[in-house]
Amino acid sequence: MGDHHHHDHDRSHHHGEPRWKHDGVRVIKGDQLDPNTAQTPGMFRQAAINAARVGAQKIWAGTVAIQPNAKTGVHHHGELESVIYVVRGHARMRWGDRLEYVAEAGPGDFIFxxxxxxxxxxxxxxxxxxxxxxxxxxxxxxxxxxTDVEPVEKPEEVYWVDPIHKHP
Structure with missing residues (x-):
């Protein structure tokens, strides 16, 4: 099928209306991520999808790399909900008022x-x-x-149990 300028005929264009060719689906190459984003000590974040790069209004996406044996500072993300998908390695998450809860995740696991x-x-x-x-x-x-949160009690273990990871 030859190029018959389908992008000009796929939808009607009115003045001021965005064109799908420029305002449609965007692919952000993995080697073109933006490190100019909020950082936490011990982590390296890079943005792929945000307002500045693609005009995203309700979502942010990117990558994060944590060096071996590194721990981040204690933090939270305000009103935001976060999803972490582990691509490679072994993650441990601690949370709570005194970081008294702990769970672990590996490749293929999602963390909310x-x-x-x-x-x-x-x-x-x-x-x-x-x-x-x-x-x-x-x-x-x-x-x-x-900066004022330290685990003052022995952490309580919450086992990461799902169909793949059985309770020990």
């Missing part, structure tokens, strides 16, 4: 972080980087660092 939950991301491996895809429910990557 609700709004305002104080948490700490940890690379549970001593020799392998932790690589994740991060998606948030707003186009700004809000990070509120919390």
């Amino acid at each position: 972080v609700p709004p305002f939950v104080p948490h700490q991301e940890i690379n549970a491996s001593t020799d392998e980087p932790l690589e994740c895809v991060l998606v948030r429910s707003d186009n700004e990557a809000v990070v509120v660092n919390i």
